[in-house]
Amino acid sequence: MKKNITTVITVIILGIAALGAGMYLGVITNKAPVSPPTKAVVKSDAVNTDGKQVIEIAVKGGYTPKAITAKAGVPTVIRFVTDNTFDCSSSLSIPAINYRKNLPRTGTTDVDVPAQTAGTKLQGSCSMGMYSFTVDFE
Numbered sequence: 214m215k216k217n218i219t220t221v222i223t224v225i226i227l228g229i230a231a232l233g234a235g236m237y238l239g240v241i242t243n244k245a246p247v248s249p250p251t252k253a254v255v256k257s258d259a260v261n262t263d264g265k266q267v268i269e270i271a272v273k274g275g276y277t278p279k280a281i282t283a284k285a286g287v288p289t290v291i292r293f294v295t296d297n298t299f300d301c302s303s304s305l306s307i308p309a310i311n312y313r314k315n316l317p318r319t320g321t322t323d324v325d326v327p328a329q330t331a332g333t334k335l336q337g338s339c340s341m342g343m344y345s346f347t348v349d350f351e
């Protein structure tokens with residue numbers, strides 16, 4: 214009988230411990246995911262054979278990276294990569310260069326941007342202005 218009580222108490226303690234661990238893990242998994250880096254520096258080796266710097270932006274539920282630093286005074290290609298993109302970020306608008314296009318659901322779209330002066334912030338967004346990105350020319 215005494216052994217049974219010990220067993221019951223042990224089971225209860227283990228149960229509480231398991232519950233506590235579960236809650237603890239729950240708290241961890243409920244934490245907001247680590248946000249992706251919002252700024253990417255375009256390295257000088259990202260220049261293609263035509264002497265253009267190439268910036269790649271993934272388009273799906275927004276633009277990634279959202280903020281990019283690029284070199285001023287160099288013609289630039291912004292390469293938009295869609296991959297089963299069914300949200301409105303595929304309807305791209307870059308007002309400063311008069312660019313507006315519905316990107317393919319999946320594919321790669323190169324947008325030529327002429328050399329920009331240092332300090333220029335080129336902004337683009339979905340047609341509704343819900344998602345946006347900025348290229349800082351330095």
Ligand SMILES: [Cu+2]
Binds near residue numbers: 301302339340344
């Ligand atoms: Cu939108």
